[in-house]
Amino acid sequence: MKQVLNTLHKATRRTVLAAAIGFGMAAMAGSPAAHAQAAVTINVVDVAGSLALLQEAIESYKTTHPNVKFTFTKAPAPELPSKLKAMQNAKRSDIDLVLGGTDILAAGIEQNLWVTLLPENNAKFAPLTENYLPEVKKMQELAHNQGLAVAFMPAGPLLEYNPDKVKQVPGTPQELLAWCKANPNKLIYARPANSGPGRTFLMGLPYLLGDKDPKDPVKGWDKTWAYLKELNTCIEYYPGGTGAVMKELGEGSRDMTVTVTGWDINPRALGVVPKEFKVGAFKNMTWVNDTHYMIVPKGLAPAKQAVVLDVMAYLLQPKQQAQTYDKGYFYPGPAIKNVPVTMAPQASQDTLKEFGRAEYADWIAKFPHVQPLDAQVMVKAFRIWDEQVGAQKFK
Template identity: 40%
Template sequence: MKTRSATPLVAALVGACLCSGALAAPISLSIIDTGGDLASVQTIIENYKKANPDKVSEIKIQRAPAPELPAKIKAQQDAGRLDINLVLTGQDGGALLAQNGQLIAIPDYQKTFPRDGLTDAGKALYDEGKGVLIPSVGNAGGPVLIYNPAKVPGPPKTAQELLTWVKANPGKFMYARPANSGPGRAILQGFAFILGDSKPLDPEKGWDKSWDFLKELGKSVEYYPTGTAITLKEFAQGQRWMIAGIMEWDMKPRAQSVIPPDSKIAILENTTFVVDGHYWCIPKGVPQEQVDVIVDLMKFMWRPEQQALTWKAFIGPVVKAAALTSAPKDIQDEVKEFWRPEYDQIGTKWKVSPPLGVTELSYAMERWDREVGADQVKK
C-alpha cells in the first residue's frame, strides 16, 4: 500500500521539477567566430561558465571566414541539425545573415537590452542590428592609413594625394576584401564622406564618386587578400608601405608586435569615422532551452564589469559604464601605451557616422566584389 501511494507522489514531484526547469541539463555552447571577437570576449564567456555551471557544461569554438558563414549555417538549417548555437561576427557576416533571414529575433530585445546605457558607437551598432544582432564591442572605427615612416616620409593628406601616391608606388598600398575585413569595410564606407558623395549612406544611388575612385585606386593595387591579417603580415615584411586600418587594427597589431611599433597613421582630409564593431546572434533552429541560456549569457556580457575586460583587444565596450578607468590596471596601461593622440580628436576634429544598414552594407560588399575586387581577390 505504501509503495503504491508513494509512486504517484514521486511521479508528481518529478513532473513538477521538469516543468519548472529545475532538472534542465546544462547546455554545450557551440560558438563560431568569424570576426575575431573572441579576442575581446572569450574571458567573459569563460567567466559566465564558471559562474553558471548549471547552465553551461562546455564551450566549443570554431572559426570561419565571414563570407562562408551564411552557407555554412544554411546547410545546417536545411538539414535540421545545427551544431552552432551562438555566432560571433563582425558587421560583414552579421549583415549577410540578417539580410538572409537566418537569425532569430532576440525576445523582447528592447527591454532585455536597453539602448540608453550604450556608448554612441554601441547605439549605432544597436540600431543597425535591429534586434537580431546584439552588439558586443565597438568604437569609432576608421578609416585610417597605417604607414611605414621610413618609406613614406610625407604621407598623403587628401584622397587625390593618396591616389597620386598609389599610382607612383604601384603595389605598395593594400587593403583587404571588405566582406571579411574591418579596415576593408572602413575604406569601402569611408570614401563616400571623404570625397563628398551625395548620399554617403546610400551605396546604390549616392556613391558615384566613391565607386569611380575605388576602381581607379585598384589599378595600382597588386591584389586584395581575403582578410586583414595578410595585409598586416605583408606590411610588417616590407612588401607594402601603406595599408588600410581602423582603431582596433592599428593599436592591437602594434601592441602584439605584429607590425612595427613605430608605424604611423594618416587621416585624410574630410574623413568621417565609420563605427565598427562586433555582434552576437543566434541562428534560427536553435532549441528554446538553449536560446534561454544564450540570451542570459548575452545579458551577462553586457554587465559593466565584464564589458570593461573588452578593452584588452583595443576595440572597447558598447556599454557606457565600462569606461577604460574601470578596466584592470594592466589593461588600462597597455591601452594608454598604444593609444594615439589623433583618437582624442574623434568627435571634435573628426566626425563619426553610423555604419551602413544591413541591406546597404550587403549591397556595397557585393558590388565591390563584382566591380572593384573582381579577379584581384586572392587567398
C-alpha cells in the same frame, strides 16, 4: 567545423520547454537551481576576431553556471551564412551563438538566418541596452532586432604607414591615389566583405569624395566607384582578411594600408607591425563607426536558447564589458556607458598606455560620426566592389 551533438533534442517538447523556463528563471535570479539543470554545451562561432575581446568574459560565466560549457570556433564571415543555411535546412543546430560585425549581421539578415531578439526579450535586455553609448544605440538600429551590440569602435577610415618609406602621409583620397601610382603595389587593403578596415574605407570614401548619397552605393557612389577602379590599377591584389594585410605591412612588402583604430593598435601591441609605424587621418574625415554583435541562429532548442540569451545578458554587464578593452583590438571596446579603462584588466591598461595614440581622442571629438550602411545596402556595396573592383585580384 566540428559537429557537436545536442542532447537536448532528444527531450520531449514539454521537457525542453520546462527546462528552458526553469534555466532562464534560475539564471536570472542567480539561484543554485540553475546549477541543477542538465549539462549544456554552447558552441560559439567568431567571424570577426570578437573572441579576443570576449572569450575570457564568456568563460567566466562558468564560475556561477558550472553546468554550462563552451566550444569556440573561428570562421570566415563570407562562408558562414551558407553553412548555417544548410544546417537549418537539415534541422540541425550545431552553432548556438555567432559573434561578428556588420558584415555577417547583414548577410544573415538578408538570408533570414537569425532569431529576432527584441522586443520578445525586452524584460531581459532592456535594462542593459538602456546603458548603451549614444553611438551604440544608433549602431543597434542596424541590427533590426536580430543582434545585440556588445563592443564598439569609432573605426576610421585611417591610413597606417611605415614612416621610413612614407615621408608625407596622404591627407586626401587624391593624394593617396597619387602616392599609390608613384609607388605601385606598395598600398594594400583587404576585401571589404571580410575586413573591417576594408569596408570602413569603402564606406568612408563617399563622404571624403563628396558623393551624391553616401548611403546609396548603387545610385549615389559614382565618384567612389570611379576612384576605387583607378586605385585598383596600382594595387597588386586583395587579401581575404585584414590579418594578412598587417602581416605584409609588418614584414615590409607593403608600405601603407587603410586601417581603423583597433587594427592600428593591436597588431603593434602583438609585434606583427613595428611599434614605430604611424597612423594618419584624412582631412575633414567622417568616422564610420563599427560594432561587434551577438547573434543567435535560428533552430536552437528552447532550453539551449534560454542559456544563450542569459550569456548575452551577462556579457553586457560592466565587469564583462571592461574586458573588451583587450589589447586595443577594437579600440576602445565597451558598448555601454561608465566603463572607464581603469576598470579593464591591468594588462589592457598597460598595452593601451604603451601602444595607444594620443591623437585619437582629438580626432574622435573633432570629426563627425556616422553609422555604416544598413545591412541589405551593405551587401549590395560588397557585391559591386567584388564585381567591379576586386574581380580578378582576390587571394
